[in-house]
Amino acid sequence: MQKGSKTNPLKRKIYIYRKQLFFWMKFSLVVLYLKVFLISVLYAENSKGxxxxxxxxxxxxxxxxxxxxxxxxxxxxxxxxxxxxxxxxxxxxxxxxxxxxxxxxxxxxxxxxxxxxxxxxxxxxxxxxKNQQNTLSGVVYDANDRSTLPGVSIRLKGYNTSVISDRDGRFQIQIPQGGGTLTFQYLGYLKQEVKFDRSNTAIQIFLKKTSTELSEVIVNTRKRVATEAALLEERRLSSTVQDGISAELIERTASITTTQALQRVTGVTVTDDKYVAVRGLGERSVIGQLNGVRLASSNPDRSAIPLDLVPASLLDNITVYKTATPDKPADAASAIIELKTKSIPDTITLEFIAQTGFNSNIGFGGKYNSFKNNDMGIGGQRINKKNLQDDFLALSQQYPNGLGSIQKLITDRNYSPEAWQEVERINGIMQRFDPIMTTQYDNARPNQIYSLTFGNNYKGFGNGKIGVILGGNYYKRYTDIREGALTQYSVYQGVVTGNPDVYSHRNIPNFITPNRLYMGRYQNYLENTGTETVNYGVLAGVAYRFNPRHELAFQYMGSWGGENKAVNMNGGYEYTGLPGTVNSYIYSLQQAYRTLDIFNFQGEHKFGAGEFAPRLSYNGATSTSGQNEPDYRFAGLAVYTPDAGGYYKRPYFYDGTTVMADTYSEHLYALTSGYVNGYGTYGIIQAEPNGRRWRDLKEKNYNYKADLSFPFQLFDGKQEFKTGVNYLFRDRTFNENHMFIPGSNFVGNKSIPLYDVQGDLDRLVGPEIIGIKPRTVQGEGAMPIGGFLYNSQKSPNNYKGYYETNAFYGMLDLHPSDKWRITGGVRFEMTNIGSRVDTANVFLDPGLTATSQDGKKIPMLLIEPNSLYRTGYKPFYSVNLTYHPKEKMNVRLAYNSTLARPELREITNVFEFDAFQMGLVIGNPDLKNQYTQNLDFRWEWFPNTGEVLAVSAFGKQIESQLIRVFNLKTDGLAATYPEFPTIQYQNDQNMGYVWGMEFELVKRLETWWPMLSGFSLGSNLMVAQSNIRKSDERYLANKSLDRHTPKNSPLFEQAPYSANVWFNYVNKKWGTDLTTTFNIVGERLVQINLTGEPDLYSRPVPMLDFVFTQKLYRRINLKGFVKNILDPAIKTVYANPGTGGLWYGNSYINRSYRRGMEVVFGLTYNLF
Amino acid sequence: MLNRNSIRLVFVALSLALLACKKDKLDNIQVNLIPKDIDLTPSAVRIIDLYGLNHVKANGDSLTNFSPPVTGEVFRFPATAYFPGDGRFGNHWWSENNIDGKVGAIWNIPKKLFKQDGSIDLEFYNLKLNGSIDEFAAYSIKNSDGPKDHYVSPFHTYAYGGNSYFVEVPRETSAPKEGHFKIRLLNLSAPVSTPAAAYGQLEDLTGPMTLTYADGSVVDAKTNTVPIGKASAYVEIPYGTYQFKALTQANKIVPGTSGNMNYRTIDPGTSSIAISRFEPSDVIYSSIQTFQPGGIYTIVITPMSFEYFRNELGYKYMLKQNAITVIADVDEPINTSLYRVQGFNAAPDKKIRFFANGKDIGSLISFNQSTPYSSFASSEQTFEIKDENGSVLDKLTYIARPNENYTLWSYPDPKGQIKIGLTVNNLSALMPITGIEADGTYGYTKNSFPTDFRFINLCPDVPYLSITADDGQPVGQKGNKAVYNLEPGSFTTTAPYIRAIFKQLMAYRSAPGVIPGTWAEDIPVIKGQDLIANKDLYQRVGKVLPPYETGIYTIALIGRTGPNVPDAQKARLIILKHNK
CATH class of the missing domain: 3.55.50.30 (Phage tail protein beta-alpha-beta fold)
Structure with missing residues (x-):
């Protein structure tokens, strides 16, 4: 072709114009941020005059x-x-x-x-x-220790007026001129009524505890620890090292999901908005519990707690237990995250929140990357409409010899009416699939958040009391990444796509030597990713207290959500060595529907009266969770445009036979796919990223436990012995179908269909290619020509599995003196994990299967479809020592040993290609439990209510650490097709160590400087050091390029520091609450490369958020937040640790994108 | 308290919301199409190049790539905007690598190429292997409102000294009547070069020509004896699958041309497909194809390229011989409304009439006779058979689909009741390839010169019939339902066609698990030459009878067996040829 220039000047102009436009748009946003800040500052300053x-x-x-x-x-x-x-x-x-x-x-x-x-x-x-006739103010104290009591409900008898004491126990209430009676009510304290008349302006109330025991008998749901002050109080009184976040701070930080709230907790880091690590230990070492019951995982590949399914607004608090006691599961090597759902309020509560907003990457009414037919419905339920239908799945049973028999049926269609009907039916099924493979911008609606909470308690039979709580939450959010940068650096250059037409042999450029460390760009992309998330949940809780000694409670929590994610990457190969450009276009269209239903039944009983009566608490829960990902589409198209055009082989029909002939095309196309070396029966496994996948995971979870405690008298004090059992059983089914698409290197006609549609991926899966070919002119009675048919057989990755752990324990909680407390004991846990891979009627590549004489496929046997890991009861010890040098000060020392178990998926012998990680996720039936020993020290001081100052030190020794390993067996320079790495969990042979410190300060600033009345500051800082010797394989891989590479490495995903600071201003008079929070996490090792390139580290990301609440009217508040104000680039880099993200002085950015600032504002309405 | 401050805050929030501007995002669309910025809207003027000029300039501007032809295994030509396939106009040379058999081109001249005065200056080239010009022709033509063709052929070169390559022929584009197509004969035959006598004398295939069907019967008086250099008038013929032939005045058959290497290798003396240097097959190639309803066709006779064996080792030389080529004068329409049906009477003692939704299919026919084809609009049909008294013997309903071809059979069941049966015929010569999995797009072959058979059993006295080839040789794989254990009145619905050439076909009495069984000596063997419909076509010009005649056939066992069966009703294999 002599025609056509490569760059269109008009397009360039538009591009420049767009760039400028974006700049000014960004600039105007900056101005707006400034405006918000200055006005809020003015707003605070103005009235001072x-x-x-x-x-x-x-x-x-x-x-x-x-x-x-x-x-x-x-x-x-x-x-x-x-x-x-x-x-x-x-x-x-x-x-x-x-x-x-x-x-x-x-x-x-x-x-x-x-x-x-x-x-x-x-x-x-x-x-x-002063006009104080209508206002009465006062402070509520504990009659015993004179500490102030926050959260006390104060009601005016005979009126519908009530207030709650603030964190300092202070309250103000509007009273009638003629005086009246106030009722003070607080859980665990005796109700008190106080009469007053107009002469009273300020009063002090002292509430007495009902009994010392009762507070411990209270079921979790009933304990009101929604405020920071209350949470700190609980923390002060606990025997373990724990941190947390209350509903108050959740609200103040405008956290929508539980993970967002967790980011505020000391030592917690969150990845991908979903996966939680505490003190650097990853998702495996962290377990999630909801009201004491373990949460099921809904992710097929990662052992992650589905925290993002739990709406934060339904939570009372989140507590992170960092040291273990024997009554808690021993497999929380680093932490237990305990989610406590909203408690039953003492008075009737009805609150409604409606908020709206947008992400600055999208703008108000802007666009986000998505795809056609993306409608997920209001609740995401329409995603399930894309499930594979029964008639399609039945094809694999009807035609057990595969698509060949359907193709034969098609060519015989004309000869009988039955065949005609059947072929039409199959054609309809094949053409029914969404003919969309590419992304497209769609208009985003504003983000929306709605929440409704209701709570009350009622009189039951006799002396009984029934508490009811109902909560509902709905949110819909859009995010969009525009033109993020994604670069794959490599020592290798060349083009390998699996298609010989788009190929340039691999080479290491001669300027890369061990003496001149340098990497070249291999592939370079601009990334556009849009997501639409819908999540809604309900919480219903009923508690019935027969009398103060017996209480039963039941909770149901349901959470459902849908997500659409559209990724488009435009880019290409950088140094191809070819005469022309090689572009690459990657599309990923993913929808997921997730569900979680938890039924939880609890009972608390005290047998007999008095301080030393034994107590029983038990808990039974079943939960089901599911993650359904129908029609997840992925295509990576490489387009080579040779300067003088190119040629590919195409079949030509000529009289009597068909011949492959060189055919001219301006572009040469390939859907990139390759192999994974070293696995499978033939030592090689196909890895086809392209295609349509259906994945469905269902898990049932049964968790029963019972704890029995016997208080007894010793050392002049009350001591306690506690014992209990725990039973957990998980039952999982995973189903997957993977359908190749036309143009795949692993389908007979390989890339030819791509030429038929001139590289248009939507047309590629449209009726032009899929199903029976439309008739052009053919002879009389010609048989139809069957085009591409989707394969309906299951993928070889289906499995069923179970995961059983039983435990029992005994522990003592001793108070040898007023100043000492020692808690400790031993817990025995067993492990029983098993899975079975379904090998019947699965799709096997025709190229790798033998066909028997009667046309049946002889299956390729998996090496071992069954996996089993069992251990007997093993002891795990823990001791927590607490010393109170002063009443509000604790010094703690704790030791415990814990385990971490492999996840079901990790031991299951399946080989699944993960297009996002670009690797083959493989199971490892040889995995065993990881064993960790922890030592913790903490000094903490609670100078005033709601204030804390703490310093901690911790150390961990990790044996057989379960680590994720990226491995690649490569032909190196001889490779002619893409080689994908395997991602496998392994037990690290070397001992890993983590040690570090945590600092925490929460302070009301007016205690330092009265002018700062209303201001408070919270901050925490974790610094840690981790170290593990690299395995030989890893060390040699690194050394192949960098002969000075260190022999040791930080632990996987371990950050050297994380810091949180929040700054809060409350002005009661104006009804204003402003919070600014700042969060930063240090660099973390996120991928171990065994290909010679340095490992990948994520760079620290400073996150600055601003949250405000303004009272508009008596019951109406305006609320809003601006999150990620700084909107920094989120980067992953090839680097050595501790070098500031550099590798030998150069910066190699693997991925960089901006998440966008999120702006939300809305109203809350309290009915009572 | 809705104080001033909160109003201010609301204002800020709202202004933030409204001012945060919409991001203007454009979809990332890949532009992969060849730029279509050239207006290729066709004019009514076509160049039909049967000579094989490979490059063209219009008004001095190259439209083709002017790359010389390359020898070797790889033939790669860059496309141009006017010729997006391979950037060439035609193709003048034959070789083993020229697999698509492309000779020449049909080129609708784009309207835009005509100059203001309505003319166009064309220059055609043939390039040598080294890129130098081998042949050159310049020609200026006028645009025309009516459809007009300019045939480029060796006609003038050979016949009249080569002053001009071009013959201007107007063509028709008005549609024929429903269910018909138009066809005419264009005679550009010319004397051709003669190979050395040692290789045999070339047949003289020049002079006035007559258009005939496969069996040599004339099509129409209008297409008889068309003189050299002239085109006949168009005649209208019912649509269907035909093997047209052209006969010289001496009744010699003019061969056709094809890209198929076997078909284009001829014996110079007989113009039949050559098997070797010394062995003609006596089978003269001419394509079988479906002529679509509404189509308009020209059959042109002009010297075209062939090959012949130069020696015993299979080396070949080129020669030119007059040949027929079918040119579509309008884009071939797709048949979306009509089907064709015929009847065959296999009821030994009955005369039968066939009906489709009450309409006659042919007339009353006796045993072992077939009706001609009738075409009807496709829809659900009730096919009936009636005896000569008009009483309905049997009927069936069937959804008849466009482009389909059916044969209705009347045959006796074991009790002697007359039944109706239906077979669906495939006249397209498309054959599926085995071993196709996910993508069947290229899972077939097509052939312009097929010999396809299907077998059916309509004899109630032979419960299982198997067919074998020469001397009992098996046909196809074990258990092939197309040839083994055929049951009376039940028709194979999976892969019923066998493409093969047999010397003879034999009937066997078989049984499930016993194949081929016992040869049925009472049923006469069918010989290949029994397929020849009109032996006189060859014999009258003194030619050797070919061993078979190409076509799409149904071989049916009809009649009865047994001692009391009269000779006329005795079981036999009959040949029903579906193309004409």
Whole structure:
């Protein structure tokens, strides 16, 4: 072709214009951020009146108030107004000699010890008499230790007015002129009624505890620990090292999902918005519990807790237990994340929240990357409509010899009406699949969040009491990454696509030597990813207390959600060595529907009265979870445009036979696919990223446990012995279908269909190629020509499995003296994990199967479809020592041993290609449990309610650590097709170590400086060091390029530090609550490369959020947040650890994208 | 308290919401198509190049790539906008690598190429292997409102000294009547070069020509004896599958041309397909094809390229001989409405009439006779057979589909009741390839010169019939339902066609598990030459009878067996040829 230039000047202009437009749009957003900030600052400053803050010198000698005010007014430009009859009645004489103080301070001194107050409006100041007749304020204390009590419900008898004491126990309530009765109610305390009349302006209330035991008998749901102060109180009293976040802070940080809330907790890091690591130990070492019951995992590949399914607004708090006690599962090597659902309020509560917003990458009413026919319905349920239908699946039974027999049927269609009907039916089934493989921008609706919470308690039979809580939550969010950068660096260059037409032999450029460490760009992409997420959940809880000794509770939690994710990557190969460009276009269209249903039944019983009565608590839960991913489509198309055009082989029909002939094409196409070396019967496994996949995981989870405690008297105090059992059984089914698409290197006609559609991937899966070919001119009675048919056989990756763990324990909780507490014991746990891979009627590549004489396929046998791992009861020990040097101070020391088990998927002998990780995820039936020993030290001080100062140190020794290994057996320079790595879990042969420190400070700033009334500061910092010797294989791989590569490495996904800071301002008078939070996590090793390139590290990302609440009307609040204000680039780099993300002085960025700032605002309405 | 501050905050929030601008995002669409910025809207003028000029310039501008032909295994030519396939106009040379058999081209001149004055200056080239010009022709033609063809052929070169390559022929584009197509004969035959006598004398195939069907019967008076250099008028013929032939005045059959290497290798003396240097097959090639309803065709006779064996080792030389080529004068329409049906009477003692939805299919026919084809609009049909008194003997309903071809059979069941049966015929010569899995797009072959058979059993006295080839040789794989254990009145519905050439076909009495069984000596053997419909076509010009005649056939066992069966009703294999 002589025609056609490569760059269109008009397109370039548009591109430049768009770039400029984006710049100004970004700029205008920056201006807007500034506006928000400045106005909120103004808003805080404005009413103070500039001039009252003016400094002045003033001399007053025995002046009346009126004289003094006049003098002050003269000295400043402030007009001070007053009514003579109001200030005339005061006899106070003022004598002052003030140098360089503010007018405000002077005014305060003038009005000191009078009941006069001033109000400011602009530059006017009005002096009036205090009007306190309608307000009563006070503080609630614990009668025992005189500590203030937050969260006490205060009700005005006979009126529908109630308030709750704040974190300092303070409250203010509007009262009628004629006086009345206030009721004070707080869980675990005796209800108290106080009469008052108009002479009362401030009162102090002392509440008495009902009994010392009762607070321990309370079922979790009933314990109100929704405030930070309450959570800290619980933490202070606990025997273990724990951290957490309360509903109060969840709300203040505007966390929608549980993972977002968790990011605020000391030592917690969250990956991909989904996976949680505590103190650097990954998802495996962290288990999730909901009200004491283990959460099921809904991810087929990762042992992750589906935390993002649990709406944060239904939570009362999240507690992270960092040291273990024998009554808790021993397989939480680093932490147990305990989610406590909302408690039953003491008074009727009905709250409604509606919020809306947008992501700045999208803008208001902007666009996000998606695809046609993406409608998931309001609740995501339409995603299930894309499930494989029964008639399609039945084809694999009807035609057990595969598609060949259907093709034969098609060519015989004409000869009988039955065949005709059947062929039409099959054709309809084949052409029914969505003919979409590419992404497309779609209009985003605004993000939406709705939440409704209701709670109350009612009188039951006799003395019984019933508490009810109902919550509902719905959110829909859109995010979009636009033109993120994705670069694969390599020492190798060349083009390998699996298709010989788009190929350039692999080579290492001669400028790369061990003396000149350098890597070249292999493939370079711009990434566009859009997601649409819908999640909704309900929570229903009923608790029935027969009497203070017996209580039963039941909770149901359901959570459902859908997600659409569309990824488009445009780019190409950089140094091809070919005369022309090789572009690459990658599309991924993914929809997922997830469900979680948890039924939880609890009972708490105390047998007999008195302090030493034994207690029983038990818990039975079943849960089902599911993750359905229908029609996940992936295509990676390489397009080679040779400068002078190219040629490919195409079949030509000529008279009597068919011949492959060289055919000209301006572009040469390949759907990139390759092999994984070293596995399978033939030592090689096909890896076809392209295709349509259906994956469905279902898991049932049964968890029963019972704890029995026997208090007894010893050392003049109450001691306790506790024992219990735990039974957990998980039952999982995983089904997968993988359908190749036309153009695949593993399908008979290979890339030819791509030429038929000129590289248009949508047409590739349209009726032009799929199903029976439309008739062009053919002879009379010609048989139909069967085009591409989808294969309906299951993939070889279907499995069923179970996971059983039983445990029993005994422990002592001793208080040898007032200052000491020691908790410890032993827990025995067993493991029984098994799985079976389904080898019947699965799809096997015709190229790799033998066909018997009667046309049947002889299957390729898996080496071993069954996996089993069993251990007997093994002991795990824990000791927690707590010393109280002062009443509000703890010093803790803890030791425990824990285990981590392989996940079901990890031991199951399946080989599944994961297009996102670009590797073959393989099972390892030889996996065994990981064993960890932990040592913890913590000093913590709770100077005031809601304040904490803590310093911790921890160390872990990890034996047989379960690590994710990327392995690649490569032909190196001789490779002619893409070689994909395997991703497999292995037990590290070397011992791993982590040690580190944590610092935490939560402080109300007014205790330091009264001017900062309303401000508080919270911060935590974790610093850790981890170390493991690289395996020989890993070391040699690194060394092949870098002869100075270190022999040791940090642990996988272990961050050297993480820091959180939040800054909160509350102004009760204005009904304002402003919070700014900042979070940063240090670099983490995220991928171990065995290909010679350095490992991949994620770079620290500073996250700055701003959250505000403004009371608009009595029951209506305006709420909103701006998250990720800095919107930094999120980067993954090829690097050596601790080098600031560099490798020998150069920066090699693997991936870089911006998530966008998220802006949300809305209203909350409290009915009571 | 809706104070000023909260209003301000609401304002800020709203302004933030409204001002945060919409991101303008464009889809990333790959542009992979060859630029179509050239207006290729065709004019009514076509160049029909039967000579094989491979490059063209229009008004001095190259439209083709002007790459010389390359020898060797790889033939790669860059495409051009005007010729997006391979950037060449025609193709003048034959070789083993020229697998598509492409000679010449039909080129609809784009409207835009005509100059303001309505003319176009064309230059045609043949390039040598070294890129130098081998042949050159310049020609200026006028645009025309009516459809017009310019035939480029060796006609003038050989016949009249080569002043011009071009013959201007107007063509028709108006549709024929429903269910018919138009066809005419264009005689551009010319004297051709003669190979050395040692290789045999070339037949003289020049002079006025007559268009005939496969059996040599004339098509129409209008297409008889068409003089050299002239085109006949178009005649309208019912659509269907035909093997047209052209006969010289001496009744010699003019061969056809094909890209198929075997078919284009002829014996110079007989113009039949050559088997070796010394062995003609006596089978003269001419294509069998479906002429679509609404189609318009020209059969042109002009010297075309052939090959002949130069020695015993199979080396070949080229020669030119007059040959017939079928040119579509309009784009071939796709038949979406009509089907064809015929009747065959296999009821030994009955005269039968066949009906489709009450309409006659042919007339009353006796035993062992077939009706001609009738075409009807496709829909659900009730096919009936009636005896000569008009009483319905049997009927069946069937959804008749467009482009299909059916044969209705009347035959006796074991009780002597007359039944109706239906077979679906495949006249397309498309044959599936075995071993196709996911993608069947290229899972077939097609042939312009097929000899396809299907076998049916309509004799109630032979419960299982198996057919064998020469001397009892098996046909196809074990258990092939097309030839083994054929049951009376039940027709094979999976792969019923056998493509093979037999000297003879024999009937066997078999049984499930016993194949081929016992030869049925009472049933006469069919010989290959029994397929020749009109032996006189060869014999009258003194030619050797070919061993068989190409076509699409049904071989049916009809009649009765047994001692009391009269000779006329005795069981026999009959040959029903479906193409004409």
């Amino acid at each position: 500039q001039s009252l803050d003016m400094k002045l010198n003033i001399e007053l000698s025995n002046s009346s108030i009126k004289e003094s005010l006049n003098m002050l007014s003269k000295k400043t430009d402030v007009s001070i107004s007053y009514r003579d009859d109001v200030i005339g009645g005061y006899t106070k004489k003022v004598s002052l000699s003030i140098q360089n103080k503010t007018a405000r301070q002077v005014l305060n001194q003038i009005l000191d010890r009078t009941d006069l107050v001033y109000h400011e409006t602009g530059t006017y100041v009005f002096v009036t008499k």
